Amino acid sequence: MLSLRNGIISARWICAKQLVYSEYGDPTKVLKLQTIELPDKPPAGHVHVKWLAAPINPADLNTLQGVYPIKPPLPAVAGNEGYGRVEQVGEGVTAVRVGDHVLPAKAGQGIWRTDGHHKENEVFPIDNELPQEASATLQVNPPTAYRMLKDFVDLKPGDTIIQNGANSAVGKAVIQICRLRGIHSVNIVRKRDNLSDLVKELKELGADEVITEEQLAKEYRGKIKDVRLALNCVGGKSTLFLAATLGFRGCMIPTGPLIFKDIRLAGYWMSRWYEQPGNTEERKRMYAELGGWIKSEEFRTPSFEKRRLEEHAAAIEAAAVQFDKKQLFVMSE
Missing domain, CATH: 3.40.50.720 (NAD(P)-binding Rossmann-like Domain)
Structure with a gap:
């Protein structure tokens, strides 16, 4: 967004936090908290997502160690699963609207962040009425x-x-x-x-x-x-x-x-199933059935320990040894 200050047009920016890694290794050592400035208006064909919560899964630890099949170009934002809310849409976006809750359309996009700009086809809408923990863990x-x-x-x-x-x-x-x-x-x-x-x-x-x-x-x-x-x-x-x-x-x-x-x-x-062409409608049906069970309380989500991004080292350590409770980064309620 542009603002007029002293007759000069300037862009408006958002201060965003993200957990990034520039090399593979011990997850507690390679992961760093970074603050960046993000334009508040996404470019054409993109959406601005405020990521709300994201769990730590074994695949996340394997990715940081460099032993998982999916290897995003480094440096990369960590996190494969989570959910967020669409804050703004760029020109030409039709698949999602402002206010929609979304998941990453596939793994490797980097969800351990407060905000991000993503291509329209990189997010997938879900039921807004699902509770936080269920939404954050609906993808894997x-x-x-x-x-x-x-x-x-x-x-x-x-x-x-x-x-x-x-x-x-x-x-x-x-x-x-x-x-x-x-x-x-x-x-x-x-x-x-x-x-x-x-x-x-x-x-x-x-x-x-x-x-x-x-x-x-x-x-x-x-x-x-x-x-x-x-x-x-x-x-x-x-x-x-x-x-x-x-x-x-x-x-x-x-x-x-x-x-x-x-x-x-x-x-x-x-992850491979999500990338296969033709699964979009079946994915919608699957999320609808799972979401229905969750909302009727017929399907329980795991127990969680909520963490801030700043607590990433302790969260990673707990995720590696504590299997009866998942670690959940909560970026925004």
Whole structure:
């Protein structure tokens, strides 16, 4: 925006904060808080987004370490997931309007910032009525669970799926979606001191069975069978235990044995799905269904510890070791 001061026309600027990295390495060391001046009026075809909240996911840490497949040109603003509000639109923008809540259309755009100018096709509108935590985490874990349960096997009410790593964020989303769709879920977790508390938590989300890998290999051996879909995030010997439960032409994602039963193997990466042409309408339907469950309180979001951008070092350290609660940068309420 232009203002007139002493007869001189000048541009108006916004003071914005962002977390940037110029090299790969220890996330607590390479990440720096930076303040920049941003024109308050976006150029043609762009939108000004005030980013409101963004979680720290394992993929964010891997990106900072340089081991994630997506590598934005350096220096780069960190953060792959989050949501914001459209503050202004540039000339020619039609896909979103001022006031819309939006997600990044794909990963790697840099969301750990207070404000940013983005191309119109780099943001994706969502339901404005979703709560903050749900909006900030709508792009990665719930859609990953949703698509894995929908895109590989035509699951019907009464069918059975099995998954390991069931206490992960994706695992908890799988449990809830299965409950909502009448699908029986068998959930494998690692043996631990607080196992009874974890079993109670997962069953409250809707898990039908919660057992350890040792139980699956021994007392449950041969009792769980004709499973349609196995979700394997652990690998190793757990793969064989899951495969033993699959029925004829069952499917395991993402890894599994290559022989017997005509089992299909399918890798899955949510970021690639977002980039595939033709998924726009299906993405809208997916967000609408997930959003409906969230608003009716049938689907729970994870627990969070809210942080300011200035607390990035402590937040990164906690995200690397604290798995029962996600770290959430809150830039603006």
